[in-house]
Amino acid sequence: MKLLRRIIFSIFLVLIANSGLIFLHSHAFSWIWKAAAFTLFLLINLFPLNPPNATRQIRILSAGSELLKLFCISAGMTAVIQLAVITTLFIKFYTGLANMPLHTLLTISILSILWAFFCEAGIFWNGMIRVYLTSVQLGIRHRLLAALCGWIPILNLWYLHKIIVCIDLEVEMETEKYELSKIRAESEICKTKYPLLLVHGVFFRDFRYLNYWGRIPKELQRNGARIFYGQQQSAASVEDCGAELAARIKEIVNKTGCGKVNIIAHSKGGLDSRAAISHYGAAPYVASLTTINTPHRGCIFAEYLLKKIPPKAQERVAQAYNTALHQFGDPDPDFMTAVSDLTETACIKRNAQTPDVPGIRYESIMSYCNNARSGKFPLNISYPLVNHFDGKNDGLVSVESAQWGSRFTLLEPTGRRGISHGDMIDLNRENIPGFDVREFYVQTVARLKELGL
Secondary structure (H helix, E strand, O other): OHHHHHHHHHHHHHHHHOHHHHOOOOOOOHHHHHHHHHHHHHHHHHOOOOOOOOOHHHHHHHHHHHHHHHHHHHHHHHHHHHHHHHHHHHHHHHOOOOOOOHHHHHHHHHHHHHHHHHHHHHHHHHHHHHHHHHOOOOHHHHHHHHHHHOOOOOHHHHHHHHHHHHHHHHHHHHHHHHHHHHHOOOOOOOOOOOOEEEEOOOOOOOOOOOOOOOOHHHHHHHOOOOEEEOOOOOOOOHHHHHHHHHHHHHHHHHHHOOOOEEEEEEOHHHHHHHHHHHHOOOHHHEEEEEEEOOOOOOEHHHHHHHHHOOHHHHHHHHHHHHHHHHHOOOOOOOHHHHHHOOEHHHHHHHHHHOOOOOOOEEEEEEEOEOOHHHOOOOHHHHHHHHHHHHOOEOOOOEHHHHOOOOEEEEEOOOOOOEOOOOHHHOOOOOOEOOEOHHHHHHHHHHHHHHOOO
C-alpha cells in the first residue's frame, strides 16, 4: 500500500513539476489546472503518507523520509522529461517545424525549468527540514556533512541516500519501541517497590533540560518506574559527593515516604554512592546499588597522567573548570580532587575503608570497546592509553576495575564497534546495532522488581 501510494504521488509530482511544458501546447482551462495542481502539491507536502502508529516526532520524521524518497523519484523523472521535451522542441525549431519565435521558446523553456526546480525544491526542503528537526540519529556530524556534500554533484545524491537509510532505521526502531511500550504498558514491569535514584558520574550535572541519562529515564517511566536524581556536584571528592547523596536520599525518603531507594549509578557516581551508604548514614534508606562502568579499583592511566602532566598545566585546567561549573550551580567544584579520587592508589585505600553494608544488594555492570573507533571524542583518544595501562576498557574504565558486588554483568559487544563509557548512559542518543541501551535498563530495573526491590 505504501509503495502504491508512493508511485501515485510521484506521478502526480512529475505532472505538477512539468506543468510548464503542458502550457507549451495548450492554455485551455489553465486556471483549473493551476488550482488543482497547487491543491494536490500542498496535500502531498502535508500528508506524504499515512502516519505510522507512533509518537508525533516519529510521524514527522517518517513523513520527512517519505518526502525525500518522493523527491528522488520525481526529480529524476522530471529531469529526463524536461531534457527530452525541450531538446525536441529546439530540434523542431532549427528544422523549421516549430511555429514560434526563438525568444518565446527560450522564455517558456527557462520558465518551465524554473517551475520544475522550485516544485522539486519544495518537496526536498520540506523533507529535509522535518528530518533535521526531529531526527536523533543523524547527529551533528551527519548534518554538517550533508550540508557540505549538498554542493557536490553525485556526492550529494549518495549522501541523501545515506540520510534516508539512517532515518528509515530510526523510524523502524522507534516505532517498534513505541508499540512494545503500548503492549506492556499495563504490566508496569519497571514499577519497583522502591523508586530509582539515578546518580551521574564525574564532570556532569543533573541539568533540567539536558538529561545525563539520555532517553533512558523516559523509557523507564513509560514502563512504570518512579525516578529521582542524585544532584551531587559534577566534580568534588568522593566523600563530599557521598555526603551530598546521603542528604539527597534522606530528603527523598522523608518527602515521599518511600522508605528506601534503588540506586543506579554510573562511573564515579558508583563510588559516591558507596561512600553515602557506608560513611554518611544512607544505608537504612538504600535497598540496592547497581553500578554502571564504575572504576571501583581505580584507573591506572589517571595516575600516570597526574604524574606526567606539569602541575601548572593541571592548575590552569582545574581553575578554568571550577570557575565554569561554579557558574552552572556547583557550590564548591574541585576538579583535581575529583580526578585524584579516581586513581588506583586512592580507590584501593578507599575500598579498605568502605565495606559493603549487609542487607543491601550490590551489583555491577560493565561494557567495553573493541577498538578506539568504538567511542566518540574524547573516548576514541583515551581508549589506547587506558588499554595500555588498564587492559580491556570502555574508553575510561577497565573491565577488571568495574567488578563489584554479588553479581557482575559484562556486556559483550557484537561486531566491531563495542559499547563505550558514554554509550552506557545514552550520551549520544545513538541506536547501536546489537545493543538497545533503553531496553537494557528496562530489563535491569524489571529484574529489581522481580527481586522484590
